[in-house]
Amino acid sequence: xxxxxxxxxxxxxxxxxxxxxGVVAWDYQIARVADRAGVDIVSxxxxxxxxxxxxxxxxxxxxxxxxxxxxxxxxxxxxxxVSADFPFGPLQEGTDSAVRAAIRLVKEAGxxxxxxxxxxxxxxxxxxxTRAGIPVFAQFGxxxxxxxxxxxxxxxxxxxxxxVPVAMKDALIAEARLLVDAxxxxxxxxxxxxxxxxxxxxxxxxxxVGGFGxxxxxxxxxxxxxxxxxxxxxxxxDPPDTYxxxxxxxxxxxxxxxxxxxxxxxxAGGIPVPPPTS
Numbered sequence: 015x016x017x018x019x020x021x022x023x024x025x026x027x028x029x030x031x032x033x034x035x036g037v038v039a040w041d042y043q044i045a046r047v048a049d050r051a052g053v054d055i056v057s058x059x060x061x062x063x064x065x066x067x068x069x070x071x072x073x074x075x076x077x078x079x080x081x082x083x084x085x086x087x088x089x090x091x092x093x094x095x096v097s098a099d100f101p102f103g104p105l106q107e108g109t110d111s112a113v114r115a116a117i118r119l120v121k122e123a124g125x126x127x128x129x130x131x132x133x134x135x136x137x138x139x140x141x142x143x144t145r146a147g148i149p150v151f152a153q154f155g156x157x158x159x160x161x162x163x164x165x166x167x168x169x170x171x172x173x174x175x176x177x178v179p180v181a182m183k184d185a186l187i188a189e190a191r192l193l194v195d196a197x198x199x200x201x202x203x204x205x206x207x208x209x210x211x212x213x214x215x216x217x218x219x220x221x222x223v224g225g226f227g228x229x230x231x232x233x234x235x236x237x238x239x240x241x242x243x244x245x246x247x248x249x250x251x252d253p254p255d256t257y258x259x260x261x262x263x264x265x266x267x268x269x270x271x272x273x274x275x276x277x278x279x280x281x282a283g284g285i286p287v288p289p290p291t292s
Contacts, residue, residue: 034234144197
């Protein structure tokens, strides 16, 4: 678990048939835990806006916010490869804007790779960022920025039940190849499904990972760390299918803390308070 992960490491893992483990993280502490768990990729997602800050949609996140969040994650990771999403805007504004954004994420936040949503619509930007010496993690499939073209009602994050239409297999293989030809070293195929996902992973040489709608047919998986541990407040009343229920544990802990304060008892972990003298 001591080897520093690089794009070449990920390529070797695909070549050897070893699965790539990726998590999405938004803070220093979770990043430290994920790195200690031995994950291969820690990706800083623009999903931070919806899932951590309560935004209505991911388009509200700014470049300045992504820099702050990514800097925190970078401080917590020593082994895994750190990637960061472009917020909505820099890629859509043109190639020069995209290169400037990528350079800022490298210089100011220390990322190893930049992740571009709807990257197949901007192959010139993928190529230009690659020429600048910055590895590109290209996302395609049903994403927040491409959902409508697949007839999926817009939501911040499509559900795992949504899959790209099987009839679009050839078109999506062509899209994946376009991204690889432009220089992408890693693909994130969102909501791939077992048919199209397997076909794409077989058709390109670079690793293909996926989050929602992914599975063992891809070269690896991406999962929000907060989703994996049941961090959201909704987990309190509607226990999710996760590896833990941190929201319930947190509720119980804070309820117990409030009880101790109200009963004038010593709080756990606090500075010991001597009993009152008579």
